[in-house]
Structures are given as C-alpha cells and as structure tokens.
Amino acid sequence: MKWAQHTAPTSKMSEGTIMTDAVVERTKTTMEAFERLIESPEAESRLELIDGEVVEKAMATQEHAAIVHKIGLYVGIYLLTHPIALAGPETRYRIPDEPRNSLIPDWSLVLTEDAMPVTRGAVPRMPDFAVEVMSPDDSIARMREKAAIYLRLGTRLVWLALPRQKVILSFWADKDRDEGVYTVEDTFDFLDLLPGFTIAIRDIFTF
Amino acid sequence: MSEGTITTDAVVERTKTTMEAFERLIASPEAERRLELIDGEIAEKAMPIQEHAQIADEVSGLIRPFLKVHHPAYMGAEIRYKRLEDQRNSLLPDWSFQFKTDQSIVTRGAVPAMPDFVLEVQSPDDSIADMRKKAGLYLTLGTRLVWLALPRRKVILSYWADGSEDVHTVEDTFDFRDLLPGFTIAVRDIFAF
Numbered sequence: 001m002k003w004a005q006h007t008a009p010t011s012k013m014s015e016g017t018i019m020t021d022a023v024v025e026r027t028k029t030t031m032e033a034f035e036r037l038i039e040s041p042e043a044e045s046r047l048e049l050i051d052g053e054v055v056e057k058a059m060a061t062q063e064h065a066a067i068v069h070k071i072g073l074y075v076g077i078y079l080l081t082h083p084i085a086l087a088g089p090e091t092r093y094r095i096p097d098e099p100r101n102s103l104i105p106d107w108s109l110v111l112t113e114d115a116m117p118v119t120r121g122a123v124p125r126m127p128d129f130a131v132e133v134m135s136p137d138d139s140i141a142r143m144r145e146k147a148a149i150y151l152r153l154g155t156r157l158v159w160l161a162l163p164r165q166k167v168i169l170s171f172w173a174d175k176d177r178d179e180g181v182y183t184v185e186d187t188f189d190f191l192d193l194l195p196g197f198t199i200a201i202r203d204i205f206t207f
Numbered sequence: 208m209s210e211g212t213i214t215t216d217a218v219v220e221r222t223k224t225t226m227e228a229f230e231r232l233i234a235s236p237e238a239e240r241r242l243e244l245i246d247g248e249i250a251e252k253a254m255p256i257q258e259h260a261q262i263a264d265e266v267s268g269l270i271r272p273f274l275k276v277h278h279p280a281y282m283g284a285e286i287r288y289k290r291l292e293d294q295r296n297s298l299l300p301d302w303s304f305q306f307k308t309d310q311s312i313v314t315r316g317a318v319p320a321m322p323d324f325v326l327e328v329q330s331p332d333d334s335i336a337d338m339r340k341k342a343g344l345y346l347t348l349g350t351r352l353v354w355l356a357l358p359r360r361k362v363i364l365s366y367w368a369d370g371s372e373d374v375h376t377v378e379d380t381f382d383f384r385d386l387l388p389g390f391t392i393a394v395r396d397i398f399a400f
C-alpha cells in the first residue's frame with residue numbers, strides 16, 4: 001500500500017474530467033468519475049478510492065510480495081482443509097451503496113458459504129480479513145486510517161504488516177478485542193474468524 | 208454521583224467531573240489512589256507491578272545521563288502535569304521529563320505545563336487503543352514525544368507531535384532526533400532485566 005504524498009493542483013481537473021497523469025497524487029473525486037477512470041485504457045496504475053480520494057498503490061517490492069505470499073500460503077493451507085473462504089492478493093472491494101471507497105487490500109479473504117467468486121468488477125462488500133503491507137513511503141498513521149475505514153465498512157480483522165520491524169499490527173472490529181502488536185516471538189490466533197488457526201509471526205517474515 | 212459530590216470509592220470507574228471537584232478529591236486525606244483527569248474523566252492509574260516499575264527505571268537510567276550533560280531538564284516518575292488554562296486534563300505519566308525553562312522547579316501542586324517527553328508503560332489491564340488515545344492527548348496539549356512501552360511484546364510505540372509514529376522492537380535503536388540531538392537508545396536495553 002502506498003499513499004501518494006502530494007496535493008493535486010485543483011485547476012488541473014474537475015469531477016468527471018480527471019486525468020490519469022494527475023492520479024498519482026491524492027485527488028478528491030466521485031465514485032462515478034473514479035470508475036470511468038479505472039476502466040479507461042490508459043489507466044495502467046492500480047488505483048483505489050479511499051474516503052473519496054484517489055490513491056495509487058505502490059508497485060510491490062520483492063520483500064512486500066514475499067510477505068503477501070507467505071500470508072497467502074499459510075492461510076491457504078488452512079483453507080484447503082477448511083473451505084470457508086475465498087482469498088487472494090489485490091482483489092477490489094466496493095460496497096454498492098457506499099460511494100467513497102473502492103479498496104484493494106494487498107491480501108484479503110472473504111468468508112463465503114457458496115464459494116462462487118465474483119467474475120467481473122469489484123466484490124460488492126468488504127473483505128472479512130484485510131492485510132496491508134507497509135511500503136517504504138507509507139506512514140503507520142495513514143495505514144491505521146485505512147484500517148479504520150475497513151473496520152467501519154464491515155471488515156472483521158485488519159493486519160498491518162511492518163517489514164522493517166517484522167511486526168504485525170492487528171485491529172479487530174469487535175470492540176472487546178484490543179489492538180495488537182505482534183513480534184516474531186508471538187503467535188497470532190484468528191479466534192472465531194478462522195477457528196483453530198494460528199500463525200507464528202516469525203514464519204511470515206522468514207524468507 | 209453529581210459534580211462536586213464525588214466520593215473516593217466511586218472513582219475506580221471513569222467518571223465525568225469538573226477540574227474543581229477533581230482537585231478537591233485529590234487533595235482530600237482519604238484520596239490514596241493515583242488519580243488522573245483525562246479529557247474530563249477521572250481515571251485511576253493501576254498500581255505498578257515490578258516489571259512496570261523496572262521499565263520506567265531503565266528508561267530513566269538511560270536518558271538521565273544525557274540530559275544531565277546536554278539538556279538541563281526536570282524529570283521523574285509520576286509527576287503531575289496540568290496546564291493552567293486546561294480544565295479537562297490533569298495527567299500523571301509513568302515517567303517524563305521537561306526541559307528547564309524560566310519556570311523554577313514546582314514545589315507544590317501540578318507542573319503548569321506538559322512534559323516534553325512522556326513514557327507510559329502498559330499495565331496488564333490497559334488497552335493499546337486507550338493508551339494511544341492518551342498519547343494523542345499529550346501531543347495535543349504540547350508534549351513533543353510519547354512512548355508507549357509494551358512489556359509483554361518488548362516493543363516501544365512512539366508518537367511525535369508532527370504526527371509521525373513508529374513501532375520499535377528489541378532489534379531497533381531509537382533516535383530522539385531534534386528532541387535530544389545525537390542521542391539514541393537501543394530498545395533491547397529497556398527490556399533487558
């Protein structure tokens with residue numbers, strides 16, 4: 001995940017006339033203009049709408065991709081024997097009647113009973129578990145803001161993975177569960193989200 | 208309970224009150240507990256366990272020599288701070304320092320300002336979410352750097368007044384940047400006892 005750092009020159013665009021060379025910066029826009037933008041042939045970058053602002057995700061570094069892979073691998077092994085969810089990297093989520101957020105977590109999981117994946121466009125809800133991996137230019141404060149948006153929109157658990165520190169910050173929607181800080185000495189328990197499943201944090205950051 | 212009639216056996220719960228009623232309470236002979244007023248609510252600090260006290264002492268031991276030589280400051284555990292004009296906050300950080308200014312050392316009551324550096328150590332019943340809110344409050348009131356120490360994880364969470372924050376494990380070295388230029392602490396040393 002990356003949050004662009006600069007303020008867009010407002011004279012450059014208005015709603016519906018947004019230009020692709022401007023969206024590397026954070027820019028307020030409408031969902032309608034945003035969806036036209038991401039469908040346009042020239043939109044090669046991975047864009048999110050976060051609380052009404054267009055944000056471009058950073059290209060993943062090798063370390064970033066390796067962490068996402070590890071999380072996917074360990075959760076995926078659990079899902080092989082417990083087929084209760086669809087999961088994967090960089091899936092787009094957008095709640096139909098929520099016009100301010102179209103989000104692409106680095107890795108995510110949706111609990112599902114019928115296991116029928118969406119075949120076109122965004123998943124029309126938020127994931128149950130979202131993972132964001134810190135990129136070199138991210139700030140923890142910004143990442144926490146995005147975590148709060150996920151939780152507000154229905155995600156049950158958000159992980160923020162900090163590669164430098166080898167730490168996972170966890171945030172549950174359940175207010176009775178405190179925020180967590182997990183180091184490589186710890187094991188994370190997914191509790192009722194993925195019953196019986198735990199991950200040793202060290203395994204996520206061991207390449 | 209109503210404002211001004213607060214009783215000491217009620218304050219184990221978070222209770223809205225006025226600064227006037229709060230100051231009467233902490234001045235009363237029967238007020239043996241360590242009370243804070245946090246954003247207009249009375250909160251009782253947990254009695255420190257040995258680990259908690261040891262961490263505050265380790266931080267003190269690491270910072271004190273540098274301050275003594277380079278930056279004259281008042282420092283110590285559980286000093287009460289209350290800004291004169293602030294009617295909602297009377298705070299007792301686990302450990303703190305305040306650079307010396309024209310203000311002479313306070314000999315009675317609260318320091319009428321906020322400290323420059325605050326350390327809060329997580330007690331078994333503290334939630335990280337609540338501690339983070341309190342860190343935000345310190346920064347709003349003028350503190351430049353807040354540390355939250357998490358003993359079980361051996362982690363320091365740092366929050367600067369400029370809005371930046373970070374997570375520091377025992378593998379890291381913390382740089383005090385422009386607060387104490389040239390001074391660093393190995394996080395491992397804080398939890399090595």
